[in-house]
Amino acid sequence: MTAAASLPIRHPPLSRALAAAARAVAEVLAGRTPEAALAAAADEVRPAARDLAFNALRDFGRGDFLLARLLSRPLKDQKARALLLTALSRLERRPEEAHTLVDQAVEAAARPFKGLTNAVLRNFQRRRAELVAAADADEVASFRHPRWWLDLLRVAYPDHWQEIAAAGNGHPPMTLRLNARCRLASADFLARLAETGAAGRALDETAILLDCPMPVERIPGFREGCVSVQDWGAQQAVRLLAAQDGMRVLDACAAPGGKAAHLLERHDLELTALEADERRARRIDENLVRLGLAAQVITGDARRPANWWDGRPFARILADVPCSASGVARRHPDIKWLRRAADVAAFAQTQAAILDALWPLLVPGGKMLYCTCSVFPAENGEQVRAFVARHPDARRLPTGGELPELQLLPTALHDGFYYALLEKCP
Structure with a gap:
């Protein structure tokens, strides 16, 4: 064995990952996406920083509750606060690492906050049983979701809302x-x-x-x-849309292109992939190139077909509309804390506008598959029922058995998705 081969693998100290994670958490809570916030982290610490940051965001409701009881007054420095949130999340998840974690968190803290970081984390250790019991008794801290989100789940799924919330805090498949x-x-x-x-x-x-x-x-x-x-839930779209070779198909709101690619892997289609955001539209092209597939990728607003449609109708339309993403919160934990209750109604308005705009583009006898990654009824069943009421030529088709819709809730197998299949009566 050579001397080089016998050298142990050296990992960056935990303090660097904690510091990078804390910077990312602070930026996310200020409105930036986790991916963008973590892009500045050094390559060697990014994976560990990502894990720490995502867990801190998943646990934000609990961490915020604990900090309020550990601080005598709110901490104005957002980076220092984010470091404490990140460290508390790690302490709860890995109590066996407490000694190392506190030491490394103090090392990661900016000089003016080293003493505070040490005091807060050691105070949590001393009062752990008391604070954990209090957090477990608080709904937001216990279920790690905003109260408005839990209220919507409780009304929609009175027998399962707790399991749905728990799934939203886990790691996705x-x-x-x-x-x-x-x-x-x-x-x-x-x-x-x-x-x-x-x-x-x-x-x-x-x-x-x-x-x-x-x-x-x-x-x-x-x-x-x-x-x-x-995700397996997203893969159900191709089965439900039931396209056939030679069909002209529209995938609206198509980025990053997973469903469009899946359609083209299964069928020879004349497929148009529509995306409003030019940067995200480029991701569709990149994915199609990697897979050796071809489609017409257009940048345009699904609500305004006059700006991009060539006048030729489609036999199938996949309306994968913008939504709250409440069914994929475990992949994007920031949305739980950056979304507001009013956003659900705003998404519902956009979804209705997209459906109304795309419906005239469908041939008589054609089918439109409405899809969201939401678990909120206002974006799903309520949206589809309202659409059918506005359009007498729309008929709902079964999505499995006799059911007129498919609501997938997040599980160990898949994320949360909603599907409804609509046929335009000749």
Whole structure:
């Protein structure tokens, strides 16, 4: 063994990851996205910082509750506050690391706040049982969701709202989609996956649920375009839309292009992918290039077809509309604390405008699949019922069995999604 080979792997100190995570949490609470906030972190600390920051954001309602009882007055310095939130989240999740965590958090703190950081975290350790009991008795702190969010869940799902909230605080599953054009059997892919030291199981012919998340560069076949990352709930869209070879199809609000790519992997289509944001539209192109697929990618507002539609109707329309993203909160924990109750109604107005604008683009006998990643009825069933009431030529079709809609709630298998299939009567 060479001297170089025998050297131990050196990991960056926890203090650096804590500092990077705290900066990200402060920026997110000021309105920035977690991805943008973490982009400034050094490569060697970014994975650990991301884990710390995302857990702190998942636990924000609880951390905020605890800090209010640990501080004599509100802390105005947002970076110092974010560091305490991050450290408290870690202390609760990994109490066995308490000694190291406190030491490293003090190291990460700016000089004026080192004493405060040490005092607050050691005070939490001394009063842990008392503070945890108080947090568990408080609904927002216990369920780690805003009160308005919990109220909506309680009304919509009186028997399951607690499980839905709990799922929103967990880590999401990582599911892969096998490109049907590569003709890669799930058993063969799982064998290749095992060679990398990873494992998973098939959920259907092309969906693979990984036992543990892994970097995409380690996924066999990803670089070659034979595999993509896509939640199993999102993969249901292609089955429900039931497109056929040769059809003209519109994927509205298409970024980052997962559903458009899935459609093209399954069928030979004349597909138009529409996205309002030019930067996000470029991601559709990038994904299609990696997969060896082609579509017409257009930047435009789905509410204003006159600005981008060529006048030729579509046989199928996928209306994957903007929404609260309440069904994927565990992937984007910032939304729980940056969204407001009024945002749900605002999204519902946008969704209604998109549906009304796209409906005339559908051929008689054609089908539109309405899709959200929300669990709130105002964006889902209530939205579709109102649309059908406005459009006498719209008929609801079953999405499985006799049900006229499919509401997936977040579980260990998939995120929360809603689907409703509409047919335009000839």
